[in-house]
Amino acid sequence: MSDVIAFIGGGNMAASLIGGLIAAQHPAGRIRVAEPDLARAQSLRERFGVSVLATAAAMLDGVDTLVLAVKPQQMAGALQGLQVAPGTCVVSIAAGIRLELLQGLLGPQAHYVRSMPNTPALYGAGISGLYASPQTPDGARARAETVLRAAGEICWLAQEEDLDAVTAVSGSGPAYFFLVVEAMREAGVALGLSPQTATQLATRTCIGAARMLEAGTLDAAELRVQVTSPGGTTEAALCALENAGLRSIFERALAAAARRSAELGNELARDVPIPPN
Numbered sequence: 001m002s003d004v005i006a007f008i009g010g011g012n013m014a015a016s017l018i019g020g021l022i023a024a025q026h027p028a029g030r031i032r033v034a035e036p037d038l039a040r041a042q043s044l045r046e047r048f049g050v051s052v053l054a055t056a057a058a059m060l061d062g063v064d065t066l067v068l069a070v071k072p073q074q075m076a077g078a079l080q081g082l083q084v085a086p087g088t089c090v091v092s093i094a095a096g097i098r099l100e101l102l103q104g105l106l107g108p109q110a111h112y113v114r115s116m117p118n119t120p121a122l123y124g125a126g127i128s129g130l131y132a133s134p135q136t137p138d139g140a141r142a143r144a145e146t147v148l149r150a151a152g153e154i155c156w157l158a159q160e161e162d163l164d165a166v167t168a169v170s171g172s173g174p175a176y177f178f179l180v181v182e183a184m185r186e187a188g189v190a191l192g193l194s195p196q197t198a199t200q201l202a203t204r205t206c207i208g209a210a211r212m213l214e215a216g217t218l219d220a221a222e223l224r225v226q227v228t229s230p231g232g233t234t235e236a237a238l239c240a241l242e243n244a245g246l247r248s249i250f251e252r253a254l255a256a257a258a259r260r261s262a263e264l265g266n267e268l269a270r271d272v273p274i275p276p277n
């Protein structure tokens with residue numbers, strides 16, 4: 001029999017995960033959601049046929065996996081007073097909320113997994129980094145995998161701090177890609193193309209290149225070399241990008257994102273009070 005999976009928070013990311021679970025044949029009758037926003041609650045019922053309550057306390061009985069999908073700042077309020085049964089797998093997708101804090105909020109009787117998905121999860125094309133402490137049993141890890149695989153691929157991390165790097169690479173990553181498309185479009189317009197044509201060319205080129213990567217026969221560096229003829233147009237453009245320091249710009253940009261992720265974790269650890277036992 002499939003696990004009972006409950007979500008606290010029924011926003012964008014939860015809807016992506018629920019949609020993926022339903023697409024993977026997880027029975028709607030074994031998915032529950034706590035979501036206070038009436039319009040969102042109704043939309044989840046209509047789209048997926050899942051049961052949605054306004055608060056979490058009444059839906060925790062018999063839950064195998066509890067997914068925490070509220071904003072980080074909402075987490076302490078959302079978990080206040082909740083009792084989770086021993087052995088429940090608690091999966092948090094909230095940025096910056098550390099395992100120690102979750103355990104302080106919900107108690108040591110549950111198994112905890114932290115993860116960082118990304119927005120392509122909306123299309124089942126996401127990638128999530130997952131971390132659990134070494135003591136976490138395989139069964140709890142498998143439960144977390146069931147939820148996150150619904151959003152795309154997963155990768156397990158060796159240490160919790162690696163989630164800051166995951167946030168920098170894949171969590172924030174879609175925005176870097178969109179910026180590249182914007183920059184290519186603007187450069188195309190500067191070369192005399194209409195905005196519409198430049199947008200179409202830049203967008204389809206990036207999607208096509210992503211498909212070539214997805215095919216997996218060659219990695220990014222090999223594909224780049226393959227399309228770069230010596231003395232040709234692509235080489236002229238790549239030289240300009242390398243000379244402008246593109247690689248070190250990315251290095252600095254991702255370091256800034258990872259640093260900010262760690263800072264947010266510190267702020268949440270400082271600001272969210274752990275209630276006394």
Ligand SMILES: NC(=O)c1ccc[n+]([C@@H]2O[C@H](COP(=O)([O-])OP(=O)(O)OC[C@H]3O[C@@H](n4cnc5c(N)ncnc54)[C@H](OP(=O)(O)O)[C@@H]3O)[C@@H](O)[C@H]2O)c1
Pocket residue numbers: 008009010011012013014034035036037040054055056068069070071072074077078079093094095116117118119171
């Ligand atoms: N979106 C992303 O790209 C992304 C990527 C990685 C990780 N995440 C993480 O995923 C989590 C959810 O993000 P999201 O974009 O899905 O946010 P969202 O759309 O704002 O969803 C959160 C939902 O939780 C509801 N909520 C608030 N308090 C609640 C409570 N006490 N009980 C039950 N539900 C409650 C909110 O309702 P109200 O709006 O009425 O407050 C909202 O509908 C965040 O922690 C974020 O860090 C998101």
